Amino acid sequence: MSDLTGKIAVVTGASRGIGEASARTLDSSGAQVVLTGRTVSDLERVASDLENNPVVIESDLAPAQAGSILAEQVLESVGGVDILVNNAGIPMRRTPDDLTEDDFDLVFSINVRSLLMLTLGLGPSMASRGGGSVINI
Template identity: 40%
Template sequence: MTTTVSSTRPSSDAVQAPVPAPLQGATVLVTGGGRGLGATISRRLAVAGARVAITGRNEGALAAWAEQLPNDPVVLAADMADPEAPRALFDRAVEALGSVDVLVNNAGIGHFGASAALTAQDVDALLAVNLRAPLLLAAAAAAHMAGRGGGSVVNITSGLGETGGAGSVLYGASKGGLDAATRALAAEWGPRQVRVNGVRVSLIRTDASAALLDDEAVREGFVSTIPLGRLGTVDDIAEAVLFLAAPASAFITGQILNVDGGTSTTAPAPVAQD
C-alpha cells in the first residue's frame, strides 16, 4: 500500500480539529505583525498558544487585527525607520508582555529598479528598515533572552539575498546582510542558549505581490521554476516560523531555512551550443 503526502497545505483558516499548542505560555514579538505575511505569522503563533505583541505603523489597523487573535494580544505602534525605535520597541514589549521568549523580525520594505538610479537616500531608507532595525532588535532580544535562560529569534529573509536578481540589488543586499547577521548572532549567543535562525521566502501571494501574480504569464513563468509546482503561501511560511520558534527546533541555530518549493535547488537550463 502506498501513502501519498500532499505538498499542498490547507489554509490555517480552514483547520477545525484541535491542534497541539507548542508555544503555550510563550511570549512573542512579531514586527510587521498586523498585515500580510506578518498577520498570518502572528495568528499562527497565537493559535499555537503564544501571547503575541504585534507592531506596525498603523495603530488602528493593528488594533483591528489584534481583535481577531487569542490570548490577549498587545498592539505596539512603531516606525522601524526611526533609529531609536527598535530598542525602545523591545523595551515596550518586555513591559507589556513581562518577557519576550521569541522575536520574529518580519517587518521590511521593498525597492526594485535599476542600480544606476539608486540614490543615497534610497539606500539609507531601505537599510534602516530591512537591516538596521532587525539587527538592533535581535541584539536587544538576545541579551534579554540570555538573562532568562534562552529564547529564539527568527528573521524573515528572501531568496534574493542568496541568488540576487536584476533590479533587486538594494533589496537583495539587505536580505543577504540579514542572512549573514543571523549566522553571526547564532554563533555569538548560542553559548547563552539563544537560537537565531532565518526563514528564506520566495515569491508568495500577499497584498504587495498580488498585482504581479495576477499577470498569468508572470505567474505561470514563476511556477515553472518551482519543483513542487505551485506558489508558496503565507501559511507555508508561518508553519516554518512556528517550527523555528518552538521547542521542536531546540538543537537548530544559525540556519536559513529555504521555504521555496525547491526553487533554490534548481538552476537555469543550459543553453544549447552550436
C-alpha cells in the same frame, strides 16, 4: 506548530501579509503575541481575532533608535520574550541609474539596522528565560 502556551512572541509588521499570518499562527499555538507596525488600526484588527491577550505597539522602524526603543517598549509591556519574528521590511526596486543614497538608507534602516537593534535589545531577555528563537523573514 508545537504547543507555545506560556511563551511570549513579538512579530514586527504584524498588520498584514506574512506578519499577520505569523501572529495568527503563534496565537493559535498558545503564545501571547506582541504585534508591532505603523498602522495601529490594522494591528488592532488582527489583535481583535487573537485569544491570548495580544498587545499592540505602534512602531515605525525607520528612524534612528527605533529598534532599541521598541525593545524597551516590549519589555515594559510584557516583561520578557521567547520568540522574535523580524518580519517588517520594505522592498526597494531600482535600476543602478535610479538608486539613491536615501533609498539605500531607508531600506537599510528598516531591514537591517532596526532588526539588529531590536534583536540585541530582546536577546538578554531570551537568555534569562533559558533561550529563545529569532526568525528573520
